[in-house]
Amino acid sequence: MQARITHRFFKRHLGQLLLALTGIAAGIAVVTGVALLRGALLESLDAAGSVLVGEQTISVRSETGRVSVRQYADLAVKPGAPDWIPVLRLPVQVNGQRFEIVAVDPLVAGAATSPMLGPGSSLASTIDMNGPASLVIANRTLNALGLDADDELVVEHQGQVVELPIAAVVEGDRSMDRRLLMDITQAQALFGSRGELSELWTASVSSDWLDEHLPPDLVWQTSAERRDSAASLTAGMRANLTAMSLLALATGMFVVYSVLNFLIVQRRHDFGMLRALGLPPSGLLKLLLSESLLLAAFGGLIGLVIGTWLADQLLALVAQPVGELYGQLPLVESAPSPGLYTAIWLLGLGAAILVSVPLVREAYRVPPGRLVRSQPPRGWTLVQALGFGLFPMLAGGLLLLLSSGLTAALAGLFLILSGMVMMMPAAGFGLLAWLGHLMPRSLWGRSLVLLQSSRSRIAPALAALTLALALAMGMAMMILGFRVALDDWVGRLLQADVYISVDRTEQAVTPAVQLDDQTIGRIAAQDGVAAWSSIRQRRLADGRRIAAYDLPEQAWPGFEWIDGTPDRGQFEAGLAVFVTEPFARNQDVAPDGVIEIPTPQGQKQLRVAAVYRDYSSDQGVIAMNGVQYRDWFDDPIRDSVGVYLQPDQPLTAWLDDLSEKVFARQLSWITPAEVRQQSLDVFDRTFRISWALALLVGLIALIALTSALLALGLERAREYATLRALGLSPQGLMQLIMVQTGGLTLLALTLAVPMALLMDIMLSSSIQPRAFGWSVPLDWPPLAPLVWTVPLAVLAGLLAGVYPALRIVRSPLIRNLRAD
Amino acid sequence: MTALAFRSVTRQYSAGSSQVHVLDQLELDVAEGQRIAIMGASGSGKSTLLHLAAGMDLPDEGRIEVFGTAVSELDEPERTRFRASRMGLVFQDYNLIDSLTAFENIELALWLTDQAVSKSEVVALAGELGIEPVLDRRPGQLSGGEQQRVAIARALIHKPNLILADEPTGSLDQDTANDVLHVLQQSLQDRQCAMVMVTHSDAAAAICDQIQVLDHGRLVPAA
Known part of the structure; x- marks a missing residue:
């Protein structure tokens, strides 16, 4: 009989059924989408090496990013040398998406690539080394690009565009996602990397052999270590995504509550009658719980399907910034597992039971006679709400103050938001x-x-x-505030008129030029040069990064000091270093602390003089004097030279002079304005996913509002x-x-503004430093999010009210006059 | 002048494949200040008659006039405005707004007719009906009798010419019902206000000048 009651009700109220399923599906979809995205980010992290040669792959790389063919040849003939697989990895763009060319010698790596390519495929049989350059692509990657096997891929590498035919489409495993396999000789010739390798792979060598025979500028890591290291790079990003998805789930639970509430209110009369006719409380409980579970079960299944689609859309949003920021390639599509689906589905059922409890209790506790005409509970008074809300807020505040970890900080943020959410309705x-x-x-x-x-x-x-609006505005304030800080930082940092580096794309056709003392001397000798700076970056064996600077007077205002005393004399004398804020935080280093740096001349110790603001890397950098660096590391090369022109020297004319008369086309340059624009573009792409998730949470909240208004x-x-x-x-x-409706939306906005401000402060001062290592200077929050959000939210709120309002206005007047 | 007139009013409803004539060529005349009780069996169409008089429902045939205005020929907004200004409604279940105090429930009728609210007027009427001490309470804090008095005050505050009452004592015990009827009778007499009351109660019908019985869609004088 209970099943019949449920069936008849939903058959007569298909609209409500649809709304209920939509609400539940929306919450589950966002959680599924983000969970799959997290999986896709993790699973893809630098998977190529391990698949090619196994979990125990050793990768040997240079701190400069390039291993020379000479070093490879030397290592290959050392006593007890293993079989090396030389690899060239080139970041490329295909159809505006970031891909990677993995170029190997098919004869050397042929057998090893079989697992990567799929059953029955081998590199040697698919690539014609003597024919024109071509590449091997996985079927999934080809589909993601929307191309056919007959098409040619337009590949762009450092400004050089080439069209490459597809030699073979293989089944491939996940490590082939966004990767294109090529013959190494063809790739070197095509992309101007003759004589260069990215790394050497091997599976059969001991760590003792490596420690004994590797030259100082080569470092080695196992596949597992590389994956751990890559995972730690994106840990902050994944933690932020998880936090967003949990907020979406919380908003989704409000929707489920509103929808179930709506269904119960609609049938209060029926329930009262059933109770009066003898349905025991346990029968009502069974009826309501089974309906909630049924809705959650079906809504959850729909949510899983939508979430899987959503994950691929989010993956497309996040792929580019993950590549740009972390050098990683996410999968082309998510990889769902039955376990994950089951867990999320059960989470949805649990959420449905959780939100059903107060509603079931309301129906369960009221005697049959009163149930028919009962008024809904009044809700908490302001004093009660303050009492209930204050406790989680205090707990959250303490967690933020007393802990240093990101998870604890996110838990603190959740507790504070929960407390505020408890207080908000009464207030x-x-x-x-x-x-x-x-x-x-x-x-x-x-x-x-x-x-x-x-x-x-x-x-x-x-x-x-309120939560959704606060989330949207708080996130927007944090992002825009961070953007302003980044803009200020880039503007302050780039004091030179132009930055010059070696044009790698031209090196294939012209003799290589290096940015050494001689080249810099020629640049500095150009007319119109007032001063120059230089930077050389190096990764130490333990993964820490050094930036060796030569800094003229003009460059010093580019630093924003956060802690310590920037003792310029000590820095230039090679007695002290500066460290970036993320480095100080990650390595737990403070001014006057001592850093040990392994050099070819042995371990060196340097005092930390000061900490400066830097957003270029969330792992952090040690800034040391360039002269000292060149002395210790015997590395005269610079990655980039900043040129400060005399006030009356036009930049264009100077660059023309440099290009045509001095170095032909061997150098490339970029102006501070271009760097600034590129930085902001990367920033904007990085935060697109945050905007998308905030929008989704907002949409879910609007479904909750519509349900509540219908119930009302x-x-x-x-x-x-x-x-x-x-x-x-x-x-x-x-x-x-x-x-x-408008009043409720405005009220939600009014309540959301202080929450958003608090969220902005917490995200900027507590979450960001723990997730990425850097802080954002506290300033007046940008008001633009309010300007966009207020009219949009009012409009959306009014639209959410239109359907309920029309239903109410069109409902039968006479029947409702007598309705209980 | 005739306060309310039904001229050959027919109202029918579908019941499955057949049509039920709830009101069949019904004729009714209520004079200014006259009070008429409509009695009849359950389902005889008493409430339908009241809803038609209030302009909340429309006849299938015939014409309904209130103080000379053909209510059944007005459009919806005009009927609503007319009902608000010329009529007062009293319901069996009081139909007070839970979130408003007794005072606010009473002044609701003034607000809906765009009339200025005179606090002294509301208080005076409440005093007349014996509910002045409870004006700041919400409906949930009032007894059934007090709630119905508030509803009567709401029906009278904007000085209507016609009261339409649907079982005004149907939810009250006998003593309370008698009190309410007494108050209603007194108020109507003082204001020379016409009333059509639908009721099953002989006691309620007794305060009216005339009793009609609705039978097979037509009104006949009570025996």
Whole structure:
């Protein structure tokens, strides 16, 4: 009989069924999408090496990023040398997406590549080393590009564009995602990398052999170590995504509550009658819980399907910045597993049971006679709400203050937000009552006062909407504030007029030029040069990075000091170093601490003089004097030279001179404005996923609002009918409901603003430093998010109210006058 | 002048494949200040008659006039405005707004007719009906009798010419019902206000000048 009651009800109310399923599916979809995205980010991290040669692959690389063929030849003939697989890895762009060319010798690596290529495929049989250059691509990657096997791939590497035919399409495993396999000789010739290798792979060598025979500028790592290291790079990003998905789940739970609430309110009369006719409380409990579980089960399944699609869309959003920031290639599509699906589906069922409890209790506790005409509970008073909300806020605050880990900080943020969410509805309705009494005889005042009787029904939707708006505005404030900080930092850092580096794309056709003392001397000798700076970056064996600077007077204002005393004399004398904020945080280093640096001349110790702001790397950098560096490391090369021109020297003319008369086309340059634009572009791409998730959370909250308003319309049907009977016109009633909807949205906005400000401060001062190592200077938050959000939210809120309002206005007046 | 007139009013509903004539060529005249009780069996169409008089429902045939205005020929907004200004409604279940105090429920009728609210007027009427001490309470804090008095005050505050009452004592015990009826009778007499009351109660019908019984869609004088 219970199944029949449920079946008949939903058959007659398909709209409600759809809304219920949509609400539940939306929450589950966001959680599924982010969970799959996290998996795709983790699974893909530098997987190529391990698949090619196995989990125990040793990768040998140069700190400069390039292993010379001479070094390879030397290592190959050392006593006890293993079989090396030389590899050239080139970051490329295909169809605007980041890919990687992995170029190997098919004869040497042929057998090893079989697992990567798939059953029955080998590199030697698929690539014609003597024919024109071509590449091997996995079927999944080809599909993701929307290309056929007959098409040619347009590949761009450092400004050089080439069209490459596809030699073979292989099944390939996940490590082939976004990767293109090529013959190494063809790749070197094509992309101007003759004589250069990225790394050497081997599976059969001991660490003792490596320690004994590797030259000082080569470092080695196992595949597992590389994957751990790569995973730690994106840990902050993944933690932030998880936090966002949990916030989406929390908002989704409000939706589930609102939807179930709506269904229960709609049938309160039926339930009361069933109770009066003898249905025991346990029967009602069984009926309500089984309906909640059924909805959650079906809604969850829909959510899993949508979430899988969503994951691939989010992956497309995040692929480029992950490549740009971390040098990693995410999979082309998510890789769902039955275990993950089951876990999320069960999470949805658990959430449905959790939110059903207060509703079931409400129906369960009221005697049958009263259930028919019972009023909804009034909800918490302001004092109760303050009491309940203060506890998690204090706990969250303590967690933020006393812990240093990211997980604890995120938990603290959640607790603080939970506390605020508990307080907000009571505070909001207090504000509504006050506003209503300020204009007691206007439509506005009446409309707002009329909302008071439904506060417990609307409170969850109000909380969901407030949370979503606060999340959107807080995230936007943090992102824009960070963007301003980044812009300021880039603007301050780049004091030179132009930055010059070696043009690698031209090296294939012209003799190589290096940025050494001689080249820099020639640049500096050009007319119009006032001063120059230089930087050389090096990765130490333990993964730490050094930036060796030659800094003229003009470059020093580029540093923003955060801690310590920037003792310039000590720095230039090679007695002290500066470290970036992320380095100080990651390595737990403070001013006056000592850093040990392994050099070819042995371990060297340097005092940390000061900490400076830097957003270029979340792992951090040690800045040391260039002269000292060249002395210790015997490395005269610079990666880039900054040129400071005399005030009357036009840049274009100077560059023309440099290009045509001095170095032909061997050098490339970039202006500070271009660097700034590129940095901001990367930044914008990085945060696209945050915008997308915030938008999704906002949409879920709007579904919650619509459900709550529909429930309100049903519950207050008699009140509305009475107002109509007493003389309120249909238009007047429509206005009244829209004022209520708009009022709720404005209220949610009002409550969301302080939450957003707090969220901005917490994200900038606590979460960012722990996730990425850097802080954002506290300043007035950007107000642009308010300017965008307020009209958008009011419009969306009003739209969310249109359907419920139309339903209420069109509902039968006479029947509702008698409705219980 | 005739306060309310039904001229050959027919109202029918579908019941499956057949049509039920709830009101069949019904005729009714209520004079200014006259009070008429409509009695009849359950389902005889008493409430339908009241809803038609209030302009909340429309006849299938015939014409309904209130103080000379053909209510059934007005459009929806005009009917609503007319009902708000000229009529007062009293319901069996009071139909008070839970979130408003008794005072606010009463002044609701003034707000809906765009009339200025005179606090002294509301208080005076509440005093007349014996509910002045409870004006700041919400409906949930009032007894059934007090709630119905508030509803009567709401029906009278904007000085309507016609009261339409649907079982005004149907939810009250006998003593409370008698009190409410007494108050209603007194108020209507003082204001020379016409009333059509639908009721099953002989006691309620007794405060009216005339009793009609609705039978097979037509009104007949009570025996």
